[in-house]
Amino acid sequence: xxxxxxxxxAGYKPQNGEPHTMPIYQSxxxxxTSSQHIGQLFDDPTMGYIYSRFANPTASYVEEKxxxxxxxxxxxxxxxxxxxxxxxxxxICSAGDHFVSAASIYGGTVNLFAVTLKRFGIDCTFVDQDxxxxxxxxxxxxxxxxxxxxxxxxxxxxxxxxxxxxxxAHQNNLPLFVDNTFAPTLCRPFEWGADIIIHSTTKYxxxxxxxxxxxxxxxxxxxxxxxxxxxxxxxxxxxxxxxYHQQYGKLAFLIKARMQMMRDLGAFQSxxxxxxxxxxxxxxxxxxxxxxxxxxxxxxxxxxxxxxESVRYPTLKGSPYRDLAQKYLPSGCSxxxxxxxxxxxxxxxxxxDSLKLASNVVHVADIRTxxxxxxxxxxxxxxxxxxxxxxITPGLIRLSVGCEHIDDIIEDVTQALGAV
Ligand code: PLP
Numbered sequence: 001x002x003x004x005x006x007x008x009x010a011g012y013k014p015q016n017g018e019p020h021t022m023p024i025y026q027s028x029x030x031x032x033t034s035s036q037h038i039g040q041l042f043d044d045p046t047m048g049y050i051y052s053r054f055a056n057p058t059a060s061y062v063e064e065k066x067x068x069x070x071x072x073x074x075x076x077x078x079x080x081x082x083x084x085x086x087x088x089x090x091x092i093c094s095a096g097d098h099f100v101s102a103a104s105i106y107g108g109t110v111n112l113f114a115v116t117l118k119r120f121g122i123d124c125t126f127v128d129q130d131x132x133x134x135x136x137x138x139x140x141x142x143x144x145x146x147x148x149x150x151x152x153x154x155x156x157x158x159x160x161x162x163x164x165x166x167x168x169a170h171q172n173n174l175p176l177f178v179d180n181t182f183a184p185t186l187c188r189p190f191e192w193g194a195d196i197i198i199h200s201t202t203k204y205x206x207x208x209x210x211x212x213x214x215x216x217x218x219x220x221x222x223x224x225x226x227x228x229x230x231x232x233x234x235x236x237x238x239x240x241x242x243x244y245h246q247q248y249g250k251l252a253f254l255i256k257a258r259m260q261m262m263r264d265l266g267a268f269q270s271x272x273x274x275x276x277x278x279x280x281x282x283x284x285x286x287x288x289x290x291x292x293x294x295x296x297x298x299x300x301x302x303x304x305x306x307x308x309e310s311v312r313y314p315t316l317k318g319s320p321y322r323d324l325a326q327k328y329l330p331s332g333c334s335x336x337x338x339x340x341x342x343x344x345x346x347x348x349x350x351x352x353d354s355l356k357l358a359s360n361v362v363h364v365a366d367i368r369t370x371x372x373x374x375x376x377x378x379x380x381x382x383x384x385x386x387x388x389x390x391x392i393t394p395g396l397i398r399l400s401v402g403c404e405h406i407d408d409i410i411e412d413v414t415q416a417l418g419a420v
Pocket of ligand 1: 080081082083106108109150154179181182199200201202203212213214
């Protein structure tokens with residue numbers, strides 16, 4: 001099925017006489033007629049529902065839909081995008097391990113990798129995603145467990161060369177994790193060699209700013225028995241000696257993430273939020289089409305405006321990411337544009353405060369047009385060096401172009417530029 005059909009038809013499929021709309025299973029727990037049955041579920045929790053801290057029928061329907069949209073073997077919802085990244089990385093990294101990440105990623109993820117995971121004894125080396133394969137290879141150490149990047153980086157708007165990163169990862173027997181938050185339905189990273197996909201479902205997947213959530217999608221193709229990951233090939237003492245790879249094969253990563261990590265960390269998505277997420281997913285491909293079309297027009301306008309110093313949007317003629325965008329994002333590059341005005345930080349603040357239609361909020365990838373000044377908000381905690389590595393200047397403005405009529409968006413942007 002095509003994305004528009006998957007978005008509407010995958011996941012919940014009512015049987016004869018059942019509700020047309022997916023029910024919300026608002027229950028922490030599930031009833032069984034015998035202790036023996038519950039005991040069997042503890043032997044293999046994939047055989048039924050036990051407790052909504054790690055699995056719930058409403059969440060399962062949505063997980064199935066997202067796995068289908070990404071072309072993965074399975075998915076697990078999480079309480080936030082941050083939780084998805086945390087659970088995915090720590091599913092295979094322990095104290096003493098190391099991983100490599102593109103430097104040009106979301107500021108919260110930089111913080112998680114550089115500060116919090118470091119406190120847990122997990123080290124991350126950040127690399128320039130546009131560096132040569134040889135240079136990126138030099139960051140890999142004997143204890144490296146994975147490579148991480150964002151399809152379209154927030155807010156640098158750089159496009160990841162997924163095939164290049166997958167090649168480096170696989171040559172070293174490592175998986176590639178891709179945060180595809182900005183490009184759902186526009187890019188399917190598994191088709192280019194990614195092994196695990198992460199989304200903040202708070203963004204385009206929900207699209208209406210009503211829920212915080214995340215998801216981990218497993219491509220089901222990585223060989224976790226390649227000798228680098230004893231956590232899949234040796235018994236898990238916390239689960240009566242289960243050997244994930246032996247018991248669950250291609251779904252070993254996802255099932256360990258649910259049975260072990262989610263059981264212990266408890267950062268699962270609620271049934272209510274999963275229901276709301278499903279509403280958003282139903283129109284995701286339609287919205288993405290409009291976001292891309294509107295943003296491309298706004299980017300063209302900004303690109304030639306005399307008050308604008310520079311614009312980052314991959315479809316623009318001068319963009320260094322135009323070729324990568326044509327390869328990985330042929331139907332569009334999302335609604336997010338980053339640009340800098342002549343006059344730096346002060347001009348940015350005047351522009352943002354003059355917008356009448358666009359909302360000044362700490363959010364991105366919403367159906368409504370939003371604007372944000374990353375250096376004083378989402379990336380405030382980063383040092384100047386980290387800001388530079390993440391591709392952020394003090395005057396950078398992030399405009400998340402929504403699905404309003406393009407003429408209204410252009411009128412608003414034009415009048416605000418006039419006020420600078
Ligand atoms: N990944 C990207 C690319 C993001 O933009 C964000 C949030 O902005 C996150 C992850 C974190 O997601 P959440 O806010 O749902 O925790």
